Each structure stands twice: as C-alpha cells, then as structure tokens.
Amino acid sequence: MLAAIGVASVDDLLTAIPADARRPALGLPPGMSEAEVQAHLEELAARNRPAGAGPFFLGGPVQRRYIPAAVPVLALRGEFLTAYTPYQPEVSQGTLQAVFEYQSLMAELLAMDVVNSSMYEGSTAMAEAAFMAVRAAGRKKVVVAADVFAQYRQTLATYARGPDLEVVTAPASQLAAAAAGAACVIVQYPNAFGGLIDVRGTADLAHAAGALCVVVTEPHACALLEPPGALGADIVVGEGQPLGIPISFGGPHLGIIACREPLVRQLPGRIVGQTADANGTRGFVNTLQTREQHIRREKATSNICTNEALAAIMAATYLALLGPEGLRAAARVGVQRAHELARRLAALPGCSVAPDTSTPMDWGIPHFFDRFLLLTPLGDGLREALLAEDILAGEPTRGHYTHVADGVLVQCTEMTTPAEMDALVAAVQRIASREPVATG
C-alpha cells in the first residue's frame, strides 16, 4: 500500500504536522485482550450496586421499569445499531420507518401534532423548547414553575446563559403574574413530586399573556392522565427513558419534544416524513431540513446533529409490544403501589407524605401519581439512614425546591415489589421511632 502511495512509511505522510509535536508518548497502559478487558469491566461493574440488588425507590427523571426481552433484541440489531444518520434513504428505510413510527406513536400518546426524531434527554429537550418559544414569540423571558425537576431547571439556566435569556422561577400561585412579557410558561405534569397540577389553567394564563405553554411530562403518566396535548400545551417535552431504555447511570436516554403544527418550522433536530420513491412505493426521508444546522448554519433552529435515534426506536418497539392496554397496566401498577405505600408510610408516627389531600403543599396540589415526597423528623437525613439499611430512596429536596419541606422522593413503578414496600415501611418505622440524630 505504501508503494502505491509512493512513500516509504506512514511518517512520510505526516509532514504537514510540526516536527517537534509529532509522535508524542501518550503515557497510556498497554492494550488488553478481549478476555482481559471483559474481566476488567466486570470487576468495575461489580463495584456498583445495581437497582435490582435490593429495595429501590429512586425515580423522577429516570425510572426503573420493566424492559421486555424483545426490545434490546430488536433495537440493538447491528442493522440499527451500526448504521449512521440516514443520509441515503434508499438504504436506510429501516431506520427511517422505525423513527417515523416512533414519531407517530409518541404524538398519539401526547395528543400532539408533531414529534421530532429525538433530543439528547429530557432536560435539554426542555431547554430547547424554551429556545423555540423565544424565537416564536420574539421575547427573551422564560417562566418556569418551581416544581419542575431541579436538574431540568438547572440545565435551562445553563442554556439560557447563551442568548442571555431571563429565566423566572415561580411557584404555581405566581405563574400568572410572572407570565407577563414571557415567551413561555413551563410546567411539569406530574410535577417533580408526582403532583397533578392544573395544566389547562396554566395554558390559559400563558395564552392570556401571549406566551406559549410548555409542558414537561412522562410517557406512562400520559396513558392514564389527560395528555398535555388535550389540555392546551403548545410544546411538550419529556424523558422517554422509561419506555424500554436502561437507566444506565443517566444516559443514553431519550429526549422527547413535540409541538403543535404551526410551530413545526421552529422545531429543532431531525424529522422524518413520508414520501414515495420513483416507482411510487411508499418511503420515508429526513425532511424540513431547512431548519437544520447542516443547511442553515448560524440561522438553524438548533445545533443538534447526532441525537438519540436508537433510543427512539427502542421506545417505539416498547410501545408496540405493550400496546395501549400494556402501557396502561404498567402505569396502573406504579400508581397503585405508590398510593398503598404512601398510605402505610403516612400512618407511621411522625411521618407524612405530600402531595396529599390532608396536607396540601403550598401550591395546593392534593393528588399525586406514582411518586411522592416522604416527610419524617429526619428530613433528608432519612436518605442516609435508609442507605445504611441498603434501601435506595429518592433524591433529597433540600436546596433544590423552594416552598418544599426537606424530605425524600419515593418512586414506584411496576418493578416495585411488595417485599420492597414492606422493607421500606419497616425501616422508616424503625428509623422514625429513634431519636432524630444529626446525620451526614
């Protein structure tokens, strides 16, 4: 090969590189055989405590849900896994149709007009929705409810530093006042604590102020709850990970973004559309590409290029396997277990849960879906005390949510077992009956 090129060595091909910087020693260890590297990775993995190894109640933006065996078998086939973005549609119909079906199923679930082919994850989808609204409304103020996931609000705050947006965080009672002059009002449904907020009321107050209504939601909730698209939302975003995608320490996951038809040209990212080939056979292509960075460069609706298409295919596979009844059933189990657990925990001395009909929080939300805030005399010290008993419960709320007492979030899904629930109730009973001590 060198002879065909006409050089004596590869080094002869590197003359454009400054000579003194060529061929540095990197200081890396030597390579490993496949067996060695597998053993090394297994050793690292063994130093982690998997969710399934004991009682587990973490959740919120990332949820441990059952993954049907067929999802990874299908979506991780080499033909999907090792393909690139479908730039050549004639040899990419598998990807394109699978993503088109994801768009269709997700739009149906959310009751929205258009879904794009995916964003990175939930929080960046929400930030990009704010950017969409800013462009559409020509305003630079974004209002976000205080009971949106803390991580999502933090990502929004980071993104907002780019175009110097004004981000106003407000509790539900102050959203109407804050909406004046805003591009959008962002709320979460169910909220960070599982609370069922009034989406219709938010949409009305946003629209009255000439702002768009952006709703952060989650797919399983939409199977049982009136979906945001039926409640006046203009843009809907969320995390699609619960649809058959491993929790995997926070990624890769699936950013969902959907909008009403008039906003479609403001959508970021790729969108697949239906068309026909030269023979009149149905086919699919990436379309409306004049929104995108490779065509419009600095005038694009976003810089996103690589997305999470494989996760979108996994989510569609999951929805196809479960169907409407399977999805509702999975959602129902989480709701039932959360409510049973909340009832049992709230009966313990010194314990209460929120949202709750008897102890409504400041925002006056009495009902929750499949997660809730557990309040005990230990505050968020409870988390540490539970960890000592090998029970993983939710993120602490302190410092992340205003208007909320210190507690821990408890998430239930169809994976939550009665034995885990018994273990949590027994542990909380033991811990709460002890004298509160300073922890951590």
Add this chain to the structure above:
Amino acid sequence: MRIVPDVGAATEMPALEPLLVELARDGRHVRGGEGAEDHIPASFRRTVPLALPELTEPQVVRHYTHLAQLNYSVDGGMYPLGSCTMKYNPKVNDRAAALPGFADIHPQQPDETVQGALALLHELQDILAKVTGMDAVTLQPAAGAHAEFTAVLMFKAYHESRGEGSTRRRVIVPDSAHGTNPASAAMCGFDVTTVRSDARGNIDLASLKAALGPDVVGLMLTNPNTLGLFEERVREVCAAVHDVGGLVYGDGANMNALLGVVRPGDLGLDCIHINVHKTFSTPHGAGGPGAGPLCVKTPLEPFLPLHRVIRDADGTYRRVAGARFSQAVGRMRSFVGNFGVLVRAYTYMRTLGEEGMVETSNDAILAANYLLARLRARYQVAYDRTPMHEFVLTAAPQKKKGASALDIAKALIDEGFHPPSVYFPLIVPEALMIEPTETEPKETLDAFADALLRIAERVDSDPGSLHDAPVSAPLRRLDEVSAARRPVLRWKPSL
C-alpha cells in the same frame, strides 16, 4: 377505535413493510387490571383515545426484523462516510455496557454505591486528557454539537470573568467547518464571521488576521479539517487568535487521524471535543446516541460544567459541585453523561492501549492515502496535497459529462457500498468526501476503488444510466421535494 392514515392515497401505496398500525387489530389485547383510577380524580383521567396499535409479540419481532433488513450498516459492509468515521464497532464494548452493574444503576444513587462507575469515568477523563494533551475533561456532552455549545458557553464565561463579556461578540469559523460550529456560536448569541480557505486548503491566514480584533470570542477550528488536510500553520493560526485575546476551540470530529500522531494540546488549541462515536468506535445507533467529551487546558477548567467526577486522596470517587466551582457554566444535562456510550469508549480505549492508539491512526491514514492513490486516475482531488484519514474528491468534471456527485453516490449503492458524504464541505463543488477508516482491509479498499473506477467509466460512456441509480436498493430515489412541501410527519388516528 383504529388508527387509519389521514394521508388519503397513502393507504393504497405499495410499501416495503406495513406500518405497525396497518398490522394491528383492535381487541387483540385483554384489558389489564383496573383500580388505579380510584387514585386519580375523574377530572385528570385521560378522555382522549389512546389509539396505539395492538399487536402480538411475533408480529412486532417480524416487523422490526424486516425493517432492520432494509438498512445498510457497518456490520453489513464498508461505510465510507467522510467526517463520520464509520469504523467497525467491537462487540465486547456492547457487552460491557449491558452488564447489570452498569446498565442497571441509577444516576441518583449515592456515590458510595457507584464507585465502579465513577472510577471508570475518572479513568476515561484521564485517558482523554493524555490523548489530546489537555488538562481537564467533562464527559457530560451528549454529542459533538453539545460539546461545542458547552465550550462556547465556557468561552463566554471566561471572557465575562475578565470583564470582556460585553465586548467580545464574534466567533470566527472557517468556510470548511461543519454546520454545527456556526449554529453553536449562534446559540450563545454570538455573531459568526466566516473566513475563507486558501489554495492549499488551509485557513487563509491573511483573511483570518483581517477578521481578528478585540471583539473576537474565539476561533472554531477543525484539524484535520473537513478536506482531510492538516492545518499547515496551525500554531500561527492559534497564536494570531491568542494575540487578540481570543480562544481556540478544536472540533475533534477528525481525531481519528491524530491518535499518537500529535496532541492538539501541543499545537495551541485551548480545548477540543471528542466524538467517541467516531474515534472511539461506539456505534452510531442510526443517528445517535453519541457522546462528546470536552477536553480543556487549565485556564478553562474553572468553567467546566457540573457535576465534576473527582478522585479523593483515599482513592474514593465523588461527583462534586458547590462553591469551589462557582465559575462553572452550570449543568449541561441532567446527569454525568451518556454513560452507556462512555463505557463502550472506555472498553475500546483499554483494548487499544498506547500501541493500539498509534496503530489505529496509522492505519486510518494509510487506508485513505492508498484509496486516493488508486482513485487519482479517474477522479479530481479538490485540494491536492497529502491527506490524513480522509480526502475530498470533486465530481465537477463528471458533472460536466452529465453525472453529478449524487448520481455517483447512488451508483455506488448498486455496487454494494454505502456512498461517501456528498456536497460537503460546501467549498468543494460536487464534493465526494471519503473516509475508509482503519478497519477496512486492503481487499475491501480495492473493491471499493474498483467500484468507483467502474462508475467513472460509466460516466464517460453512458452518464445518463446513472440517473436511474440505485436500481438494486430496497427503494429507488425518493421524492424529497414533495416530502418537504406537503409534510406527512406521522399517522393520525381518525374516526
């Protein structure tokens, strides 16, 4: 209730594979348990139909199997998309990422329950710093473009910390750059100034110097650039930007040429992102996921996003934020990064080790130069000097004869290959951008060269015959104009 297409004649269109909704039949599923609705007030319950398709598992399995069979993939053949580095993706990487100790851990677990994951991330940061010659790394960005946005936000914070936030408003981008570069700068509210390339495919230094001034945020530099050419005066370029107080961003999309060859940190760049889904062999997943770690020099480290992964003196690992990092730009996403992708990249890098890294880039450069040597006879090179790991041909002469770059690309499909990138970079008319990667053996490179040479002969003898290509793919050419003019973006339920 049944979903039916609202696109009129679409139902009568012949199709390669029915849609899920066309395979479905109502009532196939037994209704599940009731009861949960008792906990949901009536006013919150779903009233709009949930018209998802009802299918059996075998139907779903066959549907996705049929769809998969319509795709071209690296597992199926050579995929020489320029700038995309479609190398083979080793299967051991996938198996590692699927270990329950990685796939089944939650990002909100306490640090003491995820020490193995944090150790892996910390070690990965260290390897990336060594390979790039940088000092600190964030693994948060989900993709190259996400890393670009992260870096430009960090540039903004850096200049603000020096009291120059309001005066520095312009980002310089070469005309050969990926579209993500100007788009990322625009997301930070900056103006974009494009500088042209010179006759050798380098940044035109005079144009660059004319564009520089005290209002410049920085330069976004891809090296090797999208022509596959190493920037011959890279140190002068960086120095000129630094002279006006600007910063140099490295777009690491083409890092596959540089492993053990040269470290960007030794050339004057202030930071660089790595597309691990290119250079470090993680699968592209039909468009994603990827991961775009961002490696920076010490002056930028205080601005890295949170949370950081650090190693304490006692050998334990922690995710940290807080007052110590008051200059950090913030959080770029909910959690530490696309962990499942990063596990694959780490597995690959440990497999390669020092020698494997060097071999990787050597072989990638050798493959590109060999392929170019074979194609020179019938194709014109856009900027004719020694390329690194990829090269750009111009099909302008073929276009004059009646066959465009697009026609050549589609003809390659009939030869059994995925086409190269076409019509990019924008500065090359009728561009064919070819990146073979190190994982294709000589026999495959020769077969690909033979195919392109046969196509060149067809252009000479019967260019019109290329207009019909492809004829052997699952579909003929698709009508993209109608798709955009009358968009059908989903199937809708209809009563």
